[in-house]
Amino acid sequence: MKHALAITAALLVLAGCEIQGGEPVTRTEIGSKSEERVQLRRQASACEVATFEGVPLTHCVADPAKHAIATVLADPEGTLYRSLKTYGAALGEQARVVAFATNAGMFDGEGKPIGYYVEQGERLKELDRSDGQGNFYLKPNGVFFGTGGKWEIRTADSFFANVGARPQFGTQSGPMLVIDGKLHPEFQDDGPSRAIRNGVGVDAEGKAHFVISEAPISFGQLARYFRDELKTPNALYLDGGVSALWDPVIERLDNGASIGPLIVVTKRATASP
Template sequence: MKYKRHILLTTFVGLVIVILISFSKKKSNIDDKVIYYVADNNLEDIAFYWKDGSGNVIGSIQNLKTMIAKDNKELVFAMNGGMFRADNSPQGLYIDQFKTVIPLDTSSAEGNFYLKPNGVFYITSNNTPFICKTEDFIDNGHVKFATQSGPMLVINGEIHPDFKEESTNLHIRNGVGILPDNRIFFVMSKAVVNLYDFANFFQSYGCKNALYLDGYVSRAYIPEKNWMQTDGNFGVIIGITAPMRSE
């Protein structure tokens, strides 16, 4: 009888501990304001796009869909991939298929891009994703794709120190983080949010590092969630493709 009571007590204590841990886990207050896509870089074909084969800026998600369809591919996911200038050229580092198209921007100026630390999201030759501060980025010749943006949202597990929890600076936003299992976490807000809450969402999912990509111009194409924005006029677009399915 004592043994049974001991087992029951141990089980009860275990359940209490599990419940306490679940309640102590960090929560985000914008869960219903965001949409996200988790990309498995080892299983999915992820690429960065800026210009087509003729040297013309792709610009929109619809144009990307049309372009890849010519190669019998379909779009699984897409999102604008960083800030850009008036001519749609990437603002800051852009590496495409191991070639540095735009060099790293280490200068200082006004605007979100230059809110230090800013950072780089890149994928290596073995499809490993990384996000690092601009000052820590090194191109060792194995960087397949890279886009620079800013500011960093989460840095080594901590929210950017300049973000204010009750900030009234509200915008549509999109960003990218690396999950604890090394999958890529693409997020866009469906409603206006501040930078602190947006960064906190990444942190709540365990992202040690996350990078802001852009603001009100942001678009995402996630057909598996019935979210299909195909307009826009961007610089870099991050896309995931798959062989076109037969009808």
């Protein structure tokens, strides 16, 4: 697959320069390390621990000056990865260029995207603006997409009306968490529905913020964290109980229920000053 070739190319440049629904995932830090070593690794990670309204979170930042973003679904033979663990194992030494990865938009029983999905400029699923049941159809839903170092989040209707050129990557999910600085109109401040959840938002500087809760959180709490703490005018819910994160730096690899498409953030060979 073209994405695997792109990672291989990035790895060679670096060397020359010097995973909807399901059971909660298992979160682990692999190996026995001293606290000092763990702290050093955390400082080098693109992710940090945070707390909002008493809920522990992990917050990862993709910076266009330092990172590239891609969506990934299957191996070169077309077999869906279905987990971060399987994807990481397939990369082997190429995993060195991965800053972090997480589950992308929602998916069907086979693990295929149920909404708009683009990988390496190839559209594998069209935009879905129909009505239905479940979180995906809690309108407005939206699309996280980008080309090069420009990343955006738009509602599905805004994407349909305003985006003409096909992006390099794109994934549709729902509901939107924050829309032009306002919370989704169906959210309560702290509603009764609580689960392990994750989402993505893009701030005014163009950085993409990925957040995954380490304990059950309501939609309203997660949305307010993006709006009030991360200052992202638009943010998109990715998924619930299957939410998972791979952070190679601290050797965290969440593994649990099968997931669908992935969002992979890789380190650029050269970063802007």
